[in-house]
Amino acid sequence: MAKKYQICKRCVMDTSDPQITFNAEGNCNHCTDYLSMRDNQQSAEKGLQTELDAIISEIKENGKGKEYDCVIGLSGGVDSSYLAYLAVKEYGLRPLAVHLDNGWNSKLAVKNINNTIISLDIDLHTHVIDWNEFKELQLAYLRASVIDIEVPTDHAIRAALYNAAEENDIQYLLRGYNRNTESIIPKAWTFLKIDKKNLLDIHRKHGNGTLKTYPTIDSTRISVLEKGGLKTFAPLNYVGFDQEKVEEIIQAELKWKSYGGKHHESVFTRFYQGYILPKKFGIDKRRAHLSTEICNGLLPRDTALEVLKDSPYDEEQLKLDYDYVVKKFDLTSQEFDALMALPIRSHFDYATELKSKIRKKLLDPRNPVYRFFKQRRNLK
Numbered sequence: 001m002a003k004k005y006q007i008c009k010r011c012v013m014d015t016s017d018p019q020i021t022f023n024a025e026g027n028c029n030h031c032t033d034y035l036s037m038r039d040n041q042q043s044a045e046k047g048l049q050t051e052l053d054a055i056i057s058e059i060k061e062n063g064k065g066k067e068y069d070c071v072i073g074l075s076g077g078v079d080s081s082y083l084a085y086l087a088v089k090e091y092g093l094r095p096l097a098v099h100l101d102n103g104w105n106s107k108l109a110v111k112n113i114n115n116t117i118i119s120l121d122i123d124l125h126t127h128v129i130d131w132n133e134f135k136e137l138q139l140a141y142l143r144a145s146v147i148d149i150e151v152p153t154d155h156a157i158r159a160a161l162y163n164a165a166e167e168n169d170i171q172y173l174l175r176g177y178n179r180n181t182e183s184i185i186p187k188a189w190t191f192l193k194i195d196k197k198n199l200l201d202i203h204r205k206h207g208n209g210t211l212k213t214y215p216t217i218d219s220t221r222i223s224v225l226e227k228g229g230l231k232t233f234a235p236l237n238y239v240g241f242d243q244e245k246v247e248e249i250i251q252a253e254l255k256w257k258s259y260g261g262k263h264h265e266s267v268f269t270r271f272y273q274g275y276i277l278p279k280k281f282g283i284d285k286r287r288a289h290l291s292t293e294i295c296n297g298l299l300p301r302d303t304a305l306e307v308l309k310d311s312p313y314d315e316e317q318l319k320l321d322y323d324y325v326v327k328k329f330d331l332t333s334q335e336f337d338a339l340m341a342l343p344i345r346s347h348f349d350y351a352t353e354l355k356s357k358i359r360k361k362l363l364d365p366r367n368p369v370y371r372f373f374k375q376r377r378n379l380k
């Protein structure tokens, strides 16, 4: 009983991550790893700046004579908006911004993206996914009863970024991944984003229709593109990242407005994180974000525990979002509730790009194969 709800003494991660481990002091692997990563980064800060400068010069050099020198993803969220700002204003790069429209953008997200594009005077390529195809894919994930219902979105974002790079002969892909704020995410809470086999199998078994225009990518194609010279790079891992300051900068420079929650630029993401994950899977993603803030000395642990006592969702917003989501999926609330009540299944109950032997080792972070896929997963 006590074991079931064991919580870290230093941060607020707990056994809602089935793979969490605690040391003799009662501190968990997540904050321990995060703090050691951060210390390494701080001691290497000077080296990082030099490395960053070198990569930026390389991008500029290789982009000479081309319309764009890099591709960036733009979701309208804090990280990708700040990345766009850094790329243009700080580094002097000429990015092509790519946005995936999966039908779930909040109105504010659309406004934030437009303001960013205008403020920075950059081109935007928006990939609009066929809504009926995408709806069937998301419904397939709900029926499959697996945890990572964000795979259909995240997979398509990656595919759209690689496609844009290839089509426009661009050699550099700047990722918005930010280990300063996204490091503490248990791997049991998500799944690999580029496992095309898993995605197609889930769609085949639980989805209707065919995926005609939905963009896909797999590790083989990424390897081919990389052999052809494509490089990915995550600038936010090279810079200090103070959430409040970053928001101030993008508000002032890009006329960006806050959503009031992490990754709430998408209505579905807000509903997934605020309702589906806690209600069906017993996971409150705020634990991860709050733990990161505790590690960074931005929040006392007691305050975080108080925050977690509140519901992850504003009651009225939840009601509005619930009705919106159910209607958008063309379901009745009974049908949606029945999907929520299905027994949870593992992504590994479906076909996967990972061979079974590797599968067993996947959960071991020391495994190079795991690291390979984690690196991919970090691309966003």
Ligand SMILES: [Zn+2]
Binding pocket: 008, 009, 010, 011, 012, 013, 027, 028, 029, 030, 031, 032
């Ligand atoms: Zn901890």
